[in-house]
Amino acid sequence: MVLSRGGTVSAAPTGVGPAAQLGGRAFVGYHPSWNDRGAPLGAIAGQYSHVMLSFARPDLMWSGLESGTWKGTGLEFSAPPDKVKEEVALLKATGAKVILSVGGASYGGWSTLAAEAGHDNQQIKNALTQIVRDLGLDGLDVDYERHAADAATVEEYTRVIQALREAVDAARPDGILALAASPTGSDYTAATGDEGTGRRSGSGGSAGRERMTFRRTVPSGPHAGRTVGELVDLLNIMAYDSGSNFYDQAVAYEQYRAIMPARTVVTIGMISGKHAWGDSILVNRIADATCKGSVNIADQYRRPSGASNSVERLADIVLAGKDHPLDGLMLWHVAKQPEITCDGRPPASPASIAEIVRAKFAPHTGP
Template sequence: MGAKAEVPLPPRILLGYHESWWEVPASGARATRLAALPGHITLVALAFARPDTQYHGALELAGTGLQYPYSGKVLREAIQLLRQRQPETKVLLSIGGATYTNWHALNEASLARLVRDLGLDGVDIDFEPAEPGCRTSRDGQIRCASDPAFQAIVKRMRAALPRPNILSVASWSVGAYGEGRHANAVPRSRYTGMALSLLRSPEAAAIDLVSIMAYDAGPDFDPWQAFQAYREHWSGPLVLGLRVPQTPMQREGTTLSARMESLTRNVLRDPKGGLMVYSLSGIPSGPTGPDNPDPQSVVTMICREMALPGCSTPLP
């Protein structure tokens, strides 16, 4: 079921991914968008670092995977300035994602050095194998070819970054489907049940936060059902991800914004439930509106539902 978090996570988590390639060029911290993030983004993930990062110190970002259009010195100063402005905000280094997949060459020592040199609060593991190889065993449990690697990544990163560093795991939309009450949950995909072996393994005790990538799973996918499925296997802080922008869409009787608001309210009934937005810099295609919301409108809605202060403060 997972361990209770032993790190100072915010009481209500609004996790935002800060895509480094969308940041504006800057010669100083005050000119960065990162430093100007509002305080209701309580957890920020810098996206993305390479698992096989080659970082030798001196805040040299070449080889790390981060694509900030300024120096490592400016990045560290921007993080420091954000903390001065928003003392409760935590900042993580997000590792992996869809592009950086060389996990067999994981360099946890370099990643830990980068976390320390930038003054970050921990890491977010975004492990997305192309072929996880998940199958239902005779005992009814799902086991995946990727299980040993996933568990080893968590174990090695926790050893490199002991608590109070935060260790978050971003998990697939259908990663808790395939067993128990959710054995027949749809949609089925090669990622069905991918998170289950990790969450029942000893390595789960090293995790502080699970974040569900509850998007890009097709029209039959129900994010609320996914949240409930993960909750059966993980008792700690659990965050449901909303992708912004999405493809503009309409459904009879309700708007995308209304569905996001209803989903947010359901999640927040869970005392350890929170929300994630991917990403803070997304630009919708076409005019924004109830069926094509932008990051600002979604973040503001979540902030108000969480009753956090400063909800009118705009994203930079």
Template sequence: MDRQTGRDRQPRSACAAMALASMLALAPVMSVPAGAAEPRVPLPTPFSMAYYESWSELPGVSGPDTLLAATPAHVDVLAIGFAKPDLVYRGDLELDGTGIQVPVSGQVLAEAIAALKTRAPSIRVLISVGGSGYMTGWSLYDPAALARLVRDLGADGIDLDYEPADPGCQSAEARRGPTVVCLTDTTWTRLIAQTRAALPRPMMLAVPAWSTGAYGTGDFLNDRPPSPHTGSMLWLGRDREAAAAVDMVSIMAYAGGPAFQPERAFDAYRAIWDGPLALGLIVPPDPTGQTVPDMAGIRDLAARIAARDLAGIMIYGMLGTPPGGGDPSSPSGMMMLQAVCEGFGGETC
């Protein structure tokens, strides 16, 4: 999930532009399963989400004694990172080949999820697939194997973290059209359709979204910083069937550099997506120099987000600790989650 600074987009050749238009015109449109038209999986308002870094788990412990089982009860959605898109999973909770790097057995991981859900019955546990560590392998995406893993672990759905290195976007100006179009638009349609076919509702489907992914059109035409990913998530406002299959969007609103404005990005996504929307924060320091709020700043941000409809905050990652150990000016992931809860006005923080 770590981000690199967006680089200035270079002009594409006429041949590349023609190839883009041709691919978009000829690409088959995949129908989202009818079950996706069912109501979205409900979430509280406001809601909090956290990413659990499986590789940071304590080795050799039992399920109830894991860090996962100790997830704060005020967290509403927990995403376990990360499975490979082209995972191999034959069953029996054998995690070799899945990409999940937890230093315990699959049986212990399942017991940890069960223990957490006993203590926090309303929490939704997702398996996050992809991320910046598994950017390749999507052409061999195996949603059926992923669905078996989700069910065997006792999880509640998928966090579909598709992060292409270059989404192949063409700006509205270059197209002389009203919006950005990207080569990955049809890939998103395919991945969502395949995932929903394997895991229909009431299983949950969340989508992490690039920081600048809703920029490049309308009131957000020229928002900074320029990035190859500008406009890469605008399909959420165009592809109604795919968007209807999604239950939640979380904005990876970090690693955007000093010019990036997270709440402006939230406004851009809200303009195209009316469902549950989380604004993401990263444990400091941000690798691109973007400001990470301190504890007081997080509480203030959470209070502003709480005033919006169907809104929440995401923290990446729950187990992260800044250099030096974390303090109110440079908080750890757990401290950030506590500040979010306090900003939301929670009574059990």
């Protein structure tokens, strides 16, 4: 079974693809276009339910397959577009959905795209629609990484999500809109309000941003009157961005699950090795969490945690959500090796993560 727009479930192609291996649950892998020689798309076929091609510019220009170039897209594949299209087709033949991720930490310039929301025949939306069609993709991914939650940011974020939803809809009626969410975007904060919970996260930056954005009403266009959160089919929490001192992935998952529609698939994000701005270390099993960074000291609200930052635990968190049988995990990124140890032992790597996820998510075949 595979995820399609609206959280509905449809039959996977014949053969053992990711959906069959994962019991229908999402296992999302971000593929870095700048590293396709070291980790070609074909090398990950059959491992992930969703593959995110990273990253396109928010002000994308697209010259078409016949141009033979990625100029203006922000993508850095060494192979030309027609060859990448062939690799995309091979991935899709295993049951995977292949999605173009827009933005990321390196690309800004969202204002023009935001201004196109709700309007027809717009340059960037048209280019995004065309690249989805030309490469045979399944949708787009919003990776808006401005670390702020002020009113202007929330307004622009709202418009960006709307514009990308419209671009996906124009490309294909069953298209998927995914979103890479801030690790603390669902938090309650002093600045964004605690909604009577009494919870006040100490996090700053983007804390509470998604909570505020997703409740807003789409102001114009074909989705006018819907909430912004309803436009998102697949939400991937960038949980690895917040380190281990004051963060617990279980709290983030619970909070995001509470603010997203039931049909939206939610995943917890992982990273192999150290992050450029995080101190957490992902290990394979709960029992492996013996080194600094592999154990969460406290959660977002400064409540003692002591829970492991392990693939095993994160899989167990989503498996416990019986009402959401498609929820799963996400990996940033599929080619990143750990290059560190945890008390002398290797931590989680893309290969070991995929092995544990397959075993955990495999459909039950016993009595």
